[in-house]
Amino acid sequence: MPDTIPLPEGLERELLIVLMEECAEVQQQVSKILRFGAHVTGTDQVRPNSELLAAEVGDLTHMIQRCIEIGLFSAKDVETAAEEKRTKLNRYLRFG
Ligand SMILES: [Mg+2]
Numbered sequence: 001m002p003d004t005i006p007l008p009e010g011l012e013r014e015l016l017i018v019l020m021e022e023c024a025e026v027q028q029q030v031s032k033i034l035r036f037g038a039h040v041t042g043t044d045q046v047r048p049n050s051e052l053l054a055a056e057v058g059d060l061t062h063m064i065q066r067c068i069e070i071g072l073f074s075a076k077d078v079e080t081a082a083e084e085k086r087t088k089l090n091r092y093l094r095f096g
Contacts, residue, residue, distance in 0.1 A: 029053040
């Protein structure tokens with residue numbers, strides 16, 4: 001790959017890093033729910049796992065919005081992808 005392809009820098013790079021971090025935090029909360037349950041509050045927590053997952057999904061949603069605001073991708077493309085996912089999920093969900 002030629003080294004002339006511009007890589008993200010500045011704000012775009014920073015937002016992508018935080019977007020990636022929030023994806024990981026959502027994964028961590030999902031894992032906790034699968035391991036310990038949604039309505040369990042861990043000894044080191046003040047809120048149940050379900051609320052902590054909601055908080056991380058909120059963080060992620062905000063980062064998606066910030067990426068839209070800087071033009072990294074469009075809200076329309078996100079909406080289209082979400083509708084396509086709904087259609088696919090409806091076809092393949094085993095317990096839906
Ligand atoms: Mg977070």
